[in-house]
Amino acid sequence: MTLKESVVPKQHTLPMEVIRIAPDDTIVEPAPASIVRALWVGPTNSVEQNDLTYGSSSWPITLIHQILARCTSIHFLALVNLYQGVWYRLSGVIPPGVQSLCVGPVHGKIDWRYLTCAPALREFITMDTYMMDEEIQQMVLSPTIRRIRRVYSHGERVGLAFDQLECVQKATALEKLEIVCCAETEEQAAMVLEEMAHAYAHVFEPERVALIPKSHMRGGRYDPIGVLFEDWLVAISRHG
Numbered sequence: 001m002t003l004k005e006s007v008v009p010k011q012h013t014l015p016m017e018v019i020r021i022a023p024d025d026t027i028v029e030p031a032p033a034s035i036v037r038a039l040w041v042g043p044t045n046s047v048e049q050n051d052l053t054y055g056s057s058s059w060p061i062t063l064i065h066q067i068l069a070r071c072t073s074i075h076f077l078a079l080v081n082l083y084q085g086v087w088y089r090l091s092g093v094i095p096p097g098v099q100s101l102c103v104g105p106v107h108g109k110i111d112w113r114y115l116t117c118a119p120a121l122r123e124f125i126t127m128d129t130y131m132m133d134e135e136i137q138q139m140v141l142s143p144t145i146r147r148i149r150r151v152y153s154h155g156e157r158v159g160l161a162f163d164q165l166e167c168v169q170k171a172t173a174l175e176k177l178e179i180v181c182c183a184e185t186e187e188q189a190a191m192v193l194e195e196m197a198h199a200y201a202h203v204f205e206p207e208r209v210a211l212i213p214k215s216h217m218r219g220g221r222y223d224p225i226g227v228l229f230e231d232w233l234v235a236i237s238r239h240g
Helices: 061-070 133-140 187-197 224-238
Strands: 027-029 038-041 076-080 100-104 123-127 147-152 177-181 207-217
Touching: 038 224, 061 207, 076 133, 123 224, 147 224, 177 187, 177 224, 187 207
Parallel strands: 038 076, 076 100, 100 123, 123 147, 147 177, 177 207
Antiparallel strands: none
16 A cells, blocks of 8 residues: 555545645645645555555655655544554654544554644544553643543453553543454454453443444454544544
8 A cells, every 4th residue: 555545535535725726737825735634644454455564664754754744734643554663753743733643553652741742632542552551641641632542453452451441540631541342243342341341340430431342344354454444534523
């Protein structure tokens, strides 16, 4: 999958402002990059073959860096399948207006305090990721982050989120921690979440923690990234 194909499909793009065109058909204003509000970089599903696999040397990091530096009006940003070892090369150029950051699987260490978008960040979406207690504690104590959504493609991985529920008890501005568990069927995922909630009843706060079961199957095929992409689109639509 090329970088161009990784951007939100046309049917999901946000309304664009009028672009003034010079007589020679050169775009004058606003600059194309300035009207980008949502950007997804990486594959949008786990089914189709693409070049941007996790750890692949095909990732055009320099090009992505340049794009992020120019797209200063992005509100919704997703970096999917980005190898954790190169996260630091992009973390410093995330547009300052990003309100929703979606990353995974297995992203690099994220210290929200040092993100350029920290003052604007309202929600953080991640997939199949182990995060240190310190990372979670910093996020739940953020004065701006309202929602953290942790998506897991298999039931056996969801324990990573439950293990850190105690950290959420110290939250200040956080309104909701959403734990999404995927399995072959939604019913199977719901059973896993019910068992985990029972096992962690001593730290589970239903008023603050939402448990969301989902099927990781799409069209009869295993597609967890497709589930994540759907989540991302829903987040955009929720904000109008």
